[in-house]
Amino acid sequence: MSELKTPHAGDDKSRDDDVVSLLMRQHGDIRNLFDEVERSKGEERRDAFRRLVRLLAVHETAEEEVVHPFVRRSIEGGEQVVKDRLAEEKSAKETLSTLDDTDTDDPKFMPQLMMLRRDVQEHARAEERYEFTHIRRSTDATNLAAMAKAVKAAEAMAPTRPHPGVESGAKNVALGPVAALMDRTKDAVRKAMGNG
Numbered sequence: 001m002s003e004l005k006t007p008h009a010g011d012d013k014s015r016d017d018d019v020v021s022l023l024m025r026q027h028g029d030i031r032n033l034f035d036e037v038e039r040s041k042g043e044e045r046r047d048a049f050r051r052l053v054r055l056l057a058v059h060e061t062a063e064e065e066v067v068h069p070f071v072r073r074s075i076e077g078g079e080q081v082v083k084d085r086l087a088e089e090k091s092a093k094e095t096l097s098t099l100d101d102t103d104t105d106d107p108k109f110m111p112q113l114m115m116l117r118r119d120v121q122e123h124a125r126a127e128e129r130y131e132f133t134h135i136r137r138s139t140d141a142t143n144l145a146a147m148a149k150a151v152k153a154a155e156a157m158a159p160t161r162p163h164p165g166v167e168s169g170a171k172n173v174a175l176g177p178v179a180a181l182m183d184r185t186k187d188a189v190r191k192a193m194g195n196g
């Protein structure tokens with residue numbers, strides 16, 4: 001069986017002080033996790049799907065807390081841009097919750113996963129085009145780094161590597177339901193932004 005490789009937080013430390021690079025890398029991690037879910041089976045698929053759900057949850061939470069507020073106040077027409085992104089996120093979350101109730105071995109799982117993948121990818125492309133490209137132009141390195149710090153605090157809540165082994169056993173703790181994970185992520189992000 002071929003080894004599954006997923007880029008992981010910390011593999012690319014060089015641009016972690018730039019919130020846009022960091023979020024783009026997360027979009028890549030999400031894409032790779034979709035691939036991993038698609039090409040695995042049984043327990044391995046269940047595990048990959050769990051990691052995908054967690055990463056999506058913390059990524060979207062970080063964007064809601066960090067990116068959208070910035071776009072709203074600093075970019076022309078930002079109010080409407082954020083409204084459009086939130087509508088996309090809502091639709092992706094609905095698909096996600098249907099999928100979360102379906103066993104990964106159920107024949108209905110793959111078609112639903114494809115729908116989610118399409119929603120998530122369209123959403124990511126729109127963010128890159130209408131938000132990310134404007135963020136770099138609208139602020140300085142200090143602020144990009146401050147936002148990156150908050151996104152990294154969120155990312156720490158969602159390990160993307162397959163089955164943490166003995167060497168990282170501490171990370172193998174069950175993270176609980178997605179809603180609770182989002183709440184904890186929100187707290188971590190707000191604390192990193194200095195207003196938690």
Ligand SMILES: [Fe+2]
Binds near residue numbers: 059060063089123127
């Ligand atoms: Fe998003």
Ligand SMILES: [Fe+2]
Binds near residue numbers: 059123124127
């Ligand atoms: Fe995103």
